[in-house]
Amino acid sequence: MQAIKRFINRMRSKSPWLLHFDCGSCNGCDIEILACLTPIYDVERFGIINVGNPFHADVLLTSGTVNHRNKKVLANLYAQMPSPKLVVAIGACGLSGGIFREAYNVVGGIDKVLPVDVYVPGCPPKPEAIIDGVVLGLQKLQSLHEQLSVGKGA
């Protein structure tokens, strides 16, 4: 049973499908995210696919500040993803609201709405940093599962 669980966890970390949501970013972070898919970085080496559909996604990559308009959209996208799922906040705005944090329409960083697993700082972060963030998130997902299964066993 333990072996099967370990197998499933390995499969999960080998095929993370990303959903990218621009939550009011200036497009700086978005361009860096899409740069990960180019032949230079080629994230498909790690089985990463950039999907456009929350039903198929495992990892939600969000960039930009959350405002009162799009917080519902963000929460809705997260709700439509089948678990186990992961949220990665990208860039200064996604982390805290960035330079927009005191604007009247801004709620703040992504973590005001969703449970964020990994924070990738930078304005914008390099593609290498984004790939690192996703990999870190996958490790966290695996260790969480191991903890959960140990807890259930005891």
Added chain:
Amino acid sequence: MTRTVILIACGLIAGPILGGLFSGMDRILTARMQSRIGPPLLQPFYDVAKLLFKESLVVNVWQVFCAYCYIAASSIALVLFFLQSDLLLILFVQAVGAVMLVVGALSSTSPYSHIGAHRELLQILSYEPLLVLVVVGFYLETGSFKLTSIYAWREPLLLKLPFLFIVLGYVLTIKLRKSPFDLSTCHHAHQEIVKGLLTDYSGPFLALTEIAHWFEIVLLLGFCTLFWATNWFGMAILIVATYFLEVLVDNTTSRMNWRWMLSYVWGVGLTLSLVNLIWLRQG
């Protein structure tokens, strides 16, 4: 009796394994053609294993039923192929699966799913007559729809049915969801139609449709082997060459609209098959 059981088991095991390996090879080749490195060979298996153990979010119950029907029909079609059954029977069982996938997509309310389903119906409309004509060609040459007699035929059928092989190539391009005919869904259609036909399938049910697609790949490549059934070497070369050509076509052409697909595939396909069939009758 034991032979039958072994053949059924072979069909059920060979389908997913060969199909997965072919699509893994496909992804690596595609990546190399785009000067990328590409995923590992076993990546399709990782994807399916992950999807199978995800939470099942179901849009409605019909979709689950349709996903199971699709995989049942495509696996039965492949098993019938391994049992050397009747070609027409295999064709129609396979068609049931293809239609069930569309019914599942139509049962949701998502507009992307509907666009994908409508386009898939047009794709079925394009390739289904051609596939029947290919089978008719086999009948005219060998005098039987049975696979046993086609495999027992003394000379390679490719020499007598060259145009029908090209027609089968068109069918294969549509069925493998390759450019220029990847209208309904394909590996690259993540952004513009959000995977179209497969938009509302998720988790384990998406995995089922993927496995069913592998069965279909193996079945269609099995059809290719009929054209050089006299020795194993010829079959292998024919399959590898055809699949390589499919990937090449996929990477060198762009997606067209359904009007072009229907007129082009019917125009070229029907003409080529009629020429070949008339030649067979006369010759």
